[in-house]
Amino acid sequence: MRQLLTVILVLALSLPLFAAGEKEASKEIPDVETIVNKANIVAYYQGADGKAKVKMTVTNKQDQKRQHEFNILRKDMEDGGDQKYFVYFLKPPDVRKMVYMVHKHADPDKDDDRWLYLPALDLIKRIAAGDKRTSFVGSDFLYEDVSGRSLKEDTHELIKTTDEFFVVKNIPKKPDTVEFSYYNVSIDRKTYVPMKMEFYDQENKLYRVIESKKVEMIQKIPTVVKSVVSDLKTGSKTEMEFTEVKYDIDLEDIFQERYLRRPPREVTR
Amino acid sequence: MMRYRIIIGLVLILLAADAVVQAEDVASEEKADNSIFSKLPPIEIHGFYDSRGGYRLRKDKYEKDMSIMEDRLQLDLSSYPDWGDLKVKGDVIADWVTERGDFDLREANIFLRPNDFLDLKVGRQVLTWGTGDLIFINDLFPKDWQSFFIGRDNEYLKAPSDALKAGFFGDWANLDIVYTPRFDPDRHIDGTRLSYWNSNLARLAGEDAVIHTDKPNSWFRDSEFAVRLYKNINNYEFALYGYRGYWKSPGGQTASMSQAIFPDLNVYGASIRGAIGRGIGNLEVGYYESADDLSGKNALVDNSQMRYLAGYTQEIARDFTAGVQYYLEQMMDFSQYKNSLISGPARDRDRHLITLRLTKLLMNQNLRCSLFTYYSPSDKDVHMRPNVNYKLNDNTALEIGGNIFFGDYSNTFFGQFQNNTNVYAGMRYSF
Numbered sequence: 001m002r003q004l005l006t007v008i009l010v011l012a013l014s015l016p017l018f019a020a021g022e023k024e025a026s027k028e029i030p031d032v033e034t035i036v037n038k039a040n041i042v043a044y045y046q047g048a049d050g051k052a053k054v055k056m057t058v059t060n061k062q063d064q065k066r067q068h069e070f071n072i073l074r075k076d077m078e079d080g081g082d083q084k085y086f087v088y089f090l091k092p093p094d095v096r097k098m099v100y101m102v103h104k105h106a107d108p109d110k111d112d113d114r115w116l117y118l119p120a121l122d123l124i125k126r127i128a129a130g131d132k133r134t135s136f137v138g139s140d141f142l143y144e145d146v147s148g149r150s151l152k153e154d155t156h157e158l159i160k161t162t163d164e165f166f167v168v169k170n171i172p173k174k175p176d177t178v179e180f181s182y183y184n185v186s187i188d189r190k191t192y193v194p195m196k197m198e199f200y201d202q203e204n205k206l207y208r209v210i211e212s213k214k215v216e217m218i219q220k221i222p223t224v225v226k227s228v229v230s231d232l233k234t235g236s237k238t239e240m241e242f243t244e245v246k247y248d249i250d251l252e253d254i255f256q257e258r259y260l261r262r263p264p265r266e267v268t269r
Numbered sequence: 270m271m272r273y274r275i276i277i278g279l280v281l282i283l284l285a286a287d288a289v290v291q292a293e294d295v296a297s298e299e300k301a302d303n304s305i306f307s308k309l310p311p312i313e314i315h316g317f318y319d320s321r322g323g324y325r326l327r328k329d330k331y332e333k334d335m336s337i338m339e340d341r342l343q344l345d346l347s348s349y350p351d352w353g354d355l356k357v358k359g360d361v362i363a364d365w366v367t368e369r370g371d372f373d374l375r376e377a378n379i380f381l382r383p384n385d386f387l388d389l390k391v392g393r394q395v396l397t398w399g400t401g402d403l404i405f406i407n408d409l410f411p412k413d414w415q416s417f418f419i420g421r422d423n424e425y426l427k428a429p430s431d432a433l434k435a436g437f438f439g440d441w442a443n444l445d446i447v448y449t450p451r452f453d454p455d456r457h458i459d460g461t462r463l464s465y466w467n468s469n470l471a472r473l474a475g476e477d478a479v480i481h482t483d484k485p486n487s488w489f490r491d492s493e494f495a496v497r498l499y500k501n502i503n504n505y506e507f508a509l510y511g512y513r514g515y516w517k518s519p520g521g522q523t524a525s526m527s528q529a530i531f532p533d534l535n536v537y538g539a540s541i542r543g544a545i546g547r548g549i550g551n552l553e554v555g556y557y558e559s560a561d562d563l564s565g566k567n568a569l570v571d572n573s574q575m576r577y578l579a580g581y582t583q584e585i586a587r588d589f590t591a592g593v594q595y596y597l598e599q600m601m602d603f604s605q606y607k608n609s610l611i612s613g614p615a616r617d618r619d620r621h622l623i624t625l626r627l628t629k630l631l632m633n634q635n636l637r638c639s640l641f642t643y644y645s646p647s648d649k650d651v652h653m654r655p656n657v658n659y660k661l662n663d664n665t666a667l668e669i670g671g672n673i674f675f676g677d678y679s680n681t682f683f684g685q686f687q688n689n690t691n692v693y694a695g696m697r698y699s700f
Contacts, residue, residue: 058633066635066663092663093315093699103504111544113504120424122397126506128548130584138634236633256501258438262380262388265349 032158035166035187036151041079042192044148046221047247049075051266054242058139061235067091068137071267075251081106084255085147088267095137097268099260108150117260124260133178140229140238145210164189180208191215191222207232213239219247309348309355315700316343316358321668322365323420323693331464331475336672336691337419338365343375354380366462375429388436395427396434396447398497398508400542400551402626403641404596406576407510407538407555409495409517410447413456418463418672418686420693428456442500449493449514452485454531457518466685468613469526473679473688483528485515505543510555512536520559521570532570533560548583565602568609573601588630596622614680621647635660643683650676650684669694 030038056068069091075084087100099117111129118125132144153173160167165186172178181204186196193215199208214226225242254264323337345358358376378392399408403426416425432449458465459482464475485491493514500507512535519529538555555576562570576599582592600606603618623646628639641654656670671692676684 060633064662066633093317094660094666094697096315111547113544120395121427122395124397126542126549126551126582128582128584128590129544130590131587134584134587135634257499257506258388258436258443262354262382268349 029158029161029166032156032168035158035192036156036168036170036185037080038192039168039185039187039194040148040151042222043194043224044083045076045079046223047219049073049249049251050245050247051249051251052242052245054240056137056139056141056238056240058236058238066138068095068139071269073251073254073267075253075255080151083147086254086259086263086267088263099263101255101260102147103255104147106150106152108152112147115260122261124257140208140231140236141210141240145229159184161189165195188215188222193222193224218245221247310350312346312348315345315347317697317699318342319422319695319697321420321693321695323691325688326690326692327688329464329475329688331460331473331477332462332689333366335366336462336689337421337693339363340365352381356380386438388434388438390434393429393431394434395429396432397427398445399510400506400540400553400580401578401596402580402582402592402594402624403643404578404594404622404624406553406578407497407508407512407536407540409493409512409514409534409536411453411455411517414458414518415456415462418458418689420670420672420691420695422695422697428453442498445495445497445499447493447495449495451488452491452493452515452531454482454484454515455517463686463689466680468680469522471613473685480519480529481527482519483523483530485531491515503543505541508540510536510538510540516559516571521561521567524569526569530570532562534558535560538576545581546583548581551578551580553578565600565605566609568606568611572603572606575599575601582626588634590626590628592624592626594622594624596624598622614678616680617647619647620682621645632659645681645683648676648681648684649678650674650681652683652686664699666697666699667695668697 051071051073054070054072056070058066068089071088071090073086077083083104085102085104089095089098089100097119099115101115101117103113105112112132114127114129116125116127117123130143132149133142135141136143136146154170155173157169157171158166159169166189168185168187169182170185171182172180175181179201180199181202183197183199185194187193188195193212195212197210198206201207208229208231210227210229212224212227214224215222216225217223223242223245225245226239228237228239230237249266254267259267319341321337321339322335325332325334325336340363341360343358343360346356348355356376356378360373360375362371362373364371374393376393376395378390378394381389383389396410397408399405401408405412410430411428413425413428417423430447430449430453431451432447432453434445434447437444437446459480460467460475460478464473467474467478470478494512495514496511498509514534515531516534517531519531520534521530521532522528523530535558536555537558538553540551540553542549542551544550557574557576559571559573561567562572565572577597578594580592580594582590585591598620600618607615623644624642625644626639626641628637630637637658639656643652645651651674653673654670655673656668658666658668660666669692671690673690674683674686675690676687678684679687
């Protein structure tokens with residue numbers, strides 16, 4: 001009984017402290033570069049490596065659905081720097097066992113290296129470095145949404161700070177290479193998870209929104225486990241759900257030809 | 270032979286059925302102890318049903334008007350015990366052109382990864398290497414040219430090999446060795462489905478002059494070796510190749526000229542592939558040493574050749590890719606060839622070939638329009654492969670396409686197929 005009382009007392013005393021501490025922290029507003037750097041690491045560089053099973057559902061205006069399921073593995077060469085991605089498709093059946101591999105370069109002047117493995121032909125195709133703002137396997141997500149847009153591509157400006165979010169406006173340095181004129185990102189002040197990205201077209205009209213619908217703590221890392229992109233122009237919507245998320249899995253260098261032809265079991269399961 | 274293949278097909282279907290039963294048993298948490306597969310992990314079943322038909326656009330007096338008309342069920346069974354991967358994949362085919370049922374075992378193999386530096390794959394398998402796009406120099410694994418020209422899916426261009434593939438992986442480089450104990454030739458043009466230039470008759474021919482072959486056919490004696498030594502340096506892929514075997518499609522004929530033969534062939538080659546500017550560039554060369562006719566004097570055996578390929582692919586607009594290739598096939602002993610020519614017009618010493626691939630994706634990448642064109646300025650012939658593929662939903666795809674040939678002469682590689690120009694339509698349900 002006494003112990004319980006002590007606990008209650010300690011809690012009661014410490015709560016206001018916590019609250020005060022938090023308020024104190026939130027008053028200090030870091031500069032915009034710190035915010036975007038932190039958000040970039042949180043969104044794309046969690047752990048040294050990671051794995052997830054992804055279910056992607058595209059729903060068009062007519063409510064027709066297409067579903068992709070794939071395992072995605074990532075390994076960082078350095079935080080905020082180069083990365084390697086390995087995507088092993090499970091569904092739909094015509095792309096089953098297909099592998100898409102990327103060696104992503106953080107330097108915006110260096111194109112990513114991409115490969116595709118087609119199992120029926122046992123063929124490894126090298127894919128020309130394409131427009132990164134092309135649809136990822138027919139969904140409303142773009143390649144750049146999946147692997148991240150280099151921070152060096154945009155200028156950043158903190159336009160609003162609310163109790164919950166830092167809102168950062170991003171203006172492309174090379175406007176002719178992208179379809180948007182700018183986009184705003186609402187970054188959670190506590191976790192630095194980008195919760196909402198809003199893209200505006202040349203007429204400053206909002207036309208595309210990416211939202212983090214569900215965030216979970218996985219291995220103490222805030223992780224977006226459900227995100228949705230809505231294309232307001234076409235009325236199409238794509239939802240990505242992440243399950244079996246694991247970080248720091250001591251991934252070997254599977255990002256090479258040997259494993260394209262036959263990935264290790266951890267990848268295919 | 271036919272009956273044997275159909276029986277294998279039936280066995281495959283029964284295995285699939287057994288696997289389904291087993292899967293249901295697992296679902297109801299009962300153990301299928303009467304199944305021979307109860308010791309294996311669950312068997313995964315996939316595959317597709319494909320139906321397609323096509324017609325010739327020109328009258329061909331040696332072939333049927335129907336270029337393709339077939340229903341095909343592919344079953345793909347795989348199981349993954351701890352020690353390796355097991356895979357069996359085969360097609361049961363109702364071919365309405367030949368009016369036959371058939372079974373084509375595409376794969377039946379075991380894959381093992383015993384340690385960090387070795388991969389092994391034993392059994393029937395599809396093998397590919399090299400850098401060309403629908404042009405092959407150092408890839409001497411069997412091709413199915415008939416399927417390619419009558420409008421089957423591109424995957425059927427590769428015919429399976431019965432082989433052992435060993436991959437050795439090291440820090441310095443990687444080495445693949447493929448041993449095929451009995452020669453696996455191409456499923457080459459033989460007059461049965463496509464009319465062709467018959468040099469002995471000095472005219473086009475088809476069903477009336479089906480090519481009979483004398484094929485090296487004994488196990489372990491008539492074997493093939495293919496090796497590839499490769500390394501990736503800063504994402505530039507370097508490779509050296511070697512091959513010891515036979516011309517994959519007939520490369521000569523017997524002295525009586527009654528049978529086509531597959532003379533000895535050794536190939537030595539190299540390739541490099543990597544990023545150039547905004548695109549991907551590739552270079553590949555190969556020396557085809559016609560080992561039964563090193564001097565080039567034997568009119569009954571094909572001359573040695575040098576083959577060169579340079580290619581470049583780039584995305585030229587969003588979801589729109591273009592690829593060009595230049596290919597050169599050069600006879601090594603042309604004067605000897607010309608002096609010893611028995612019949613028919615002589616071919617040129619050099620065969621130049623240019624290819625262009627255009628691919629455009631539309632409607633959320635569910636509609637793919639592509640055109641692949643071969644054009645030979647030296648042979649003055651063209652082969653075009655238009656194709657439109659629409660994914661109706663996650664399981665069903667519809668397709669139309671064509672194989673168009675034209676040329677100034679009937680004896681050139683593509684020109685000979687002029688009367689085989691065809692269009693086709695197909696539907697595929699994958700599961």
